[in-house]
Amino acid sequence: MKYAIETVDLLKTYVSGAMEYPALKNVNLKVARSEYVAIVGPSGSGKTTLLNLIGALDKPTKGEVYIDGTPISKLDNNQLAELRSRKIGFVFQTYNLIPYLNVLGNVELPMMSLNTSPKLRRKKALEILETLKLADKAYKKPNELSGGEQQRVAIARALVNDPAIVLADEPTGNLDSKTALNVVETFNRLNTEGGVTIILVTHNLEITKFCHKIVYLRDGSIVKEVIQRK
Numbered sequence: 001m002k003y004a005i006e007t008v009d010l011l012k013t014y015v016s017g018a019m020e021y022p023a024l025k026n027v028n029l030k031v032a033r034s035e036y037v038a039i040v041g042p043s044g045s046g047k048t049t050l051l052n053l054i055g056a057l058d059k060p061t062k063g064e065v066y067i068d069g070t071p072i073s074k075l076d077n078n079q080l081a082e083l084r085s086r087k088i089g090f091v092f093q094t095y096n097l098i099p100y101l102n103v104l105g106n107v108e109l110p111m112m113s114l115n116t117s118p119k120l121r122r123k124k125a126l127e128i129l130e131t132l133k134l135a136d137k138a139y140k141k142p143n144e145l146s147g148g149e150q151q152r153v154a155i156a157r158a159l160v161n162d163p164a165i166v167l168a169d170e171p172t173g174n175l176d177s178k179t180a181l182n183v184v185e186t187f188n189r190l191n192t193e194g195g196v197t198i199i200l201v202t203h204n205l206e207i208t209k210f211c212h213k214i215v216y217l218r219d220g221s222i223v224k225e226v227i228q229r230k
């Protein structure tokens with residue numbers, strides 16, 4: 001069986017000057033299609049590093065990431081761009097919104113490289129903003145929004161292309177509990193109704209209640225996996 005995501009002996013060592021820092025040590029993670037997995041671990045345990053490698057935003061020192069059975073180290077730049085824009089929706093821990101574009105512009109951005117008509121782009125962007133209760137912010141710039149609102153714009157942008165895989169790095173880190181619940185429910189709906197494969201990075205166990213599996217990361221290694229439901 002092909003997994004949606006599989007990492008094999010994934011190793012990442014950051015080098016700065018003479019210092020080497022092992023951020024991931026032989027991580028073997030399997031995520032089935034339509035599985036909803038949480039990765040939990042303390043700050044510095046390698047969660048963002050792991051997600052960046054899975055999302056093809058960074059290259060491992062050793063090991064391989066397979067997306068639907070394809071080893072991503074074998075993809076050329078065009079194929080990688082295709083993977084990132086069509087298949088994977090990435091929610092960055094630091095949002096990475098474009099400051100000079102308004103909310104609509106930011107959410108429409110992932111559709112610009114596809115052949116989506118301007119009218120359909122607008123329609124899809126407004127729909128996802130509606131889902132995330134952000135429709136009234138459509139014409140605001142990121143710096144006119146609260147941290148939590150910017151975080152939800154980043155989520156809207158990741159979801160707008162209907163990706164088969166969503167990688168979300170602490171997507172509720174800056175949300176109050178009510179708004180966090182809205183995001184968690186949105187992810188749950190994507191997974192149960194849309195069959196979207198989700199990896200949710202968090203250090204808040206409360207938001208993992210809908211996840212099939214919780215993977216615990218510590219010092220760059222998986223130390224425990226707990227199956228919550230099938």
Ligand SMILES: Nc1ncnc2c1ncn2[C@@H]1O[C@H](COP(=O)(O)OP(=O)(O)O)[C@@H](O)[C@H]1O
Binds near residue numbers: 014021041047048
């Ligand atoms: N670009 C980098 N250069 C050097 N060290 C890094 C870099 N990115 C992360 N690290 C280090 O790798 C470890 C894991 O970081 P990270 O993956 O961001 O952890 P988490 O997301 O779990 O907080 C941390 O100790 C961090 O300081």
Ligand SMILES: [Mg+2]
Binds near residue numbers: 047048049093169
């Ligand atoms: Mg992180």
